[in-house]
Amino acid sequence: MFEYDLIVVGGGVSGLTFARRGAIQGWRTLLLEADKRLGGCLASHRYNGPAEGYWTELAAHTAYNSYGALLELLSGNELGRLQPRQKLPWRVWDGRLKSVFAHLHWPSLIPALPRLLFTPKVGLNLREYYAQVMGQRSYDSLLRHAFAAVLAQPADNFPADLLFRKKSRRKDLPRSYTLKGGLRGLAEMLAEGAGQKIETGVAVERIERTGEGFRLHAGTRQWTCRRLALAVPAWEAARLLDGEFPDLTHHLEQIHPAEVESLAVVVRKERLALPELAGVIGVDQDFYSVVSRDVVPDERFRGFTFHFRPGRLSREEKLACIATWLDLPLGHLVQTAERTSRLPALQAGHLAWVSEVDHLLAGEQLALVGNYFYGVSIGDCAERSKAEFERLCGSAA
Ligand SMILES: Cc1cc2nc3c(=O)[nH]c(=O)nc-3n(C[C@H](O)[C@H](O)[C@H](O)COP(=O)(O)OP(=O)(O)OC[C@H]3O[C@@H](n4cnc5c(N)ncnc54)[C@H](O)[C@@H]3O)c2cc1C
CATH class of the missing domain: 3.90.660.20 (Protoporphyrinogen oxidase, mitochondrial; domain 2)
Incomplete structure (x- = not known):
């Protein structure tokens, strides 16, 4: 017998949404987080x-009202705790404070714009796609800096099809929101209720396959489970799976x-x-x-x-x-x-990498979730958690 139906490793938004789904499903669920506090990048x-x-x-x-896979996990009471953010402008700083529009190169932008209608994003990086549809000069003078600001990293090679994916909005909720005390409140809210057990300050060191399930090791402690979700960064997942899942490890090592x-x-x-x-x-x-x-x-x-x-x-x-x-x-x-x-640091063509990983996961009671699948936003993380959770529910128990 396994101690848990599900163990989730990692207490950022990916792990917390996964664990909440497990608990709602009635699974005995444990979440292990290395840090003393939950939230990861909800910091x-x-x-x-x-x-x-x-x-x-x-x-x-x-956070936005387009984060459907996250919002559907919150009760009416919890949704009432979302705090709208005041609408204020973003500016550009190049040594002086300027408006965003002042940094666009209008003579190259206007003729390029019609290409927005028929240029597919698939397989292109942000530089290739936006230089075509907004003009090279506007890309160089504004967009590459704006994308780096959004993604908190150099963004030229980031896959164009992973940014600004079309998503439906919950019009009954504020378009953009935070919580009392900041977005960490979202992690705290996801950790409450539903019956999942959570331990912080536990860094999982090793994972072993045991017949139909898994055994996890941290120091002298061990836990067994039927299903396992890794909600840690790709390079950490690669380390934890090394030995037991060599093909997955090989793929995960490609994410830097x-x-x-x-x-x-x-x-x-x-x-x-x-x-x-x-x-x-x-x-x-x-x-x-x-x-x-x-x-x-x-x-x-x-x-x-x-x-x-x-x-x-x-x-x-x-x-x-x-x-x-x-x-x-x-x-x-x-x-x-x-x-x-x-x-x-994702690269163009990333969705083909995701398909290969999903192919390797098929039939396994192991879920991989995080910000290195559908995109880095909180909503993308929640969406990946939902898809992986549904896969585990669908596979033979
Ligand atoms: C500067 C910055 C700004 C951002 N701004 C936004 C924004 O405005 N809106 C938005 O939607 N997104 C934003 N993002 C992206 C988003 O916050 C993250 O991609 C997302 O929160 C990641 O969640 P995660 O759960 O996948 O990973 P993480 O938050 O990284 O959580 C992973 C967790 O796993 C734990 N862990 C790691 N190894 C182990 C182990 N061995 N055992 C146990 N636990 C382990 C870690 O301690 C961590 O808590 C921003 C990110 C950054 C860095």
Whole structure:
């Protein structure tokens, strides 16, 4: 007999949505998360000290009403806890603050636009597709920087068919939203109820196949289960499956990480002349983007998270860069928080890779979920979890 019907490894949005589905199905479900806190890239930092009660996002900042596979898992009560984000503009920073439109190259954009109607995205990367449909000059001057800001990594080679996929919207819900205390609240909400058991601070080290199921090892502890879902980054899944699933390991090793170094600062509202904004796209800067907390206004503070390109600046240089950007002395930064995240650097043609992995998973009681399948957004993660969960439900129990 197995201790659990399902064990989920990884407590980011992919694992939490999978575990909730398992518990709703009536499966004895356990989720194991390496970190002390759940959420992974749902990494809102809640401040203690001078900025007590304030929070900033260190990774994901916006969720949308198009994230159907996530929203369908929430009760009416939970949906009522979603907080609309205030609508504010994104700007461009190339040494000066400018509007997004000022950075488009209109003479090349207008003749290119009709190609939007008949240029397929499949097999093309963002550079190839958007240079065709928006013009090379607009791609170079704005879009490549905007995509890098959205994806928190250099985006030229990212698959065009994985960004802005058409999805239906829940018109009864705010178009974009967060939660009280930031998106980490989403992880906390997904962890509540439904009966799934959750342990944090447990890094799974090894996985063994045992007849019809699996045995997991962490230090001196072991667990057995009938079904297993790995909701960890691709390179971590490759490590855990090494030995038992060599073909899957080989495929997973093809996904490489892209790092982003995020540093958030809190400043007193009255110190800043900067107009309210949703965020800033960095053009040829040390940062991909600056994400502002202005969309969830606060009486005392404003917060800004700078998503820096990796390996360029020391912590001191980043703080100096931020203070210069905000036009404030360093001493006026009330509090700071930081995190390094790793996202998959996907390449054009990625959906063929997904098909190969799905082919290897067919008939197995092993699910692979995460942000390296249908796209990196929270909604893409929830969609992959749903598809894998339905596959496990459909396969012989
Ligand atoms: C800077 C940045 C900004 C972003 N902005 C947005 C946004 O605005 N909107 C949006 O939709 N998406 C955004 N994203 C993307 C999105 O947040 C992530 O792709 C998504 O949250 C990933 O979820 P996940 O559960 O697949 O992986 P993760 O969040 O990485 O979670 C994986 C979890 O597995 C755990 N783990 C790893 N190894 C083990 C192990 N051996 N044992 C146990 N646990 C383990 C990790 O600790 C982690 O908690 C952003 C991402 C970044 C980095």
